[in-house]
Amino acid sequence: MVGIDRWGKEYASFSLPLCEKNAAAEGVKNASFRRGNAVKLDFPDESFDAVTSNYVYHNITGKDKQALLLETLRVLKKGGTFAIHDLMSPRRYGDMQEFVQKLRDMGYERVELIDTTDGSFMTPKEAGRLMLCG
Incomplete structure (x- = not known):
């Protein structure tokens, strides 16, 4: 791992x-x-059974977040699992429904986009807790 x-x-x-x-x-x-650099991962194609990301990609420099997702999928083994939890706003990611269809057209068999937001990200107090570390 x-x-x-x-x-x-x-x-x-x-x-x-x-x-x-x-x-x-x-x-x-x-x-x-x-x-490493998430925009250009230093791993061969199909290196991992699973890839996860939790509130990371929206912070990565670059406007084309869909290209970033495709780079992540490049290192995922066929039949593998990729789970991302992020701020998936159209401003950052573009039309995700179209992207999901693009992935299906590329041969990905099980692609799900699950919206877990209720319109607001989190309260300022919750955001402050995320900044705690150590």
């Missing part, structure tokens, strides 16, 4: 010891952490 555990407001704050400490606290033994 390869993973990133990013803490702090800036990517430069990446801390290998902190990532390893968090993995140990969760009982994860088969993880490695490395610095």
Whole structure:
């Protein structure tokens, strides 16, 4: 398993010891952490059985978030699972219904877009809790 555990407001704050400490606290033994570029992943095609992202992609520089999603899918094995939880606004991602159809047209068999929002992201208090780290 390869993973990133990013803490702090800036990517430069990446801390290998902190990532390893968090993995140990969760009982994860088969993880490695490395610095990378999500726009151009340094992994061969079909490297992973599963890929997850939780509130990361909207922060990545670049306007074409759909291209970013396609880069992620490039490293996913056929039959693998990709789950993303993010701020999927049309401003950031474009028309996601069209993108879902594009993925189906490309041969992806099970593509689901599940909207988990109720119109608001979170309260300022909840947002503040997300910034806690350590």
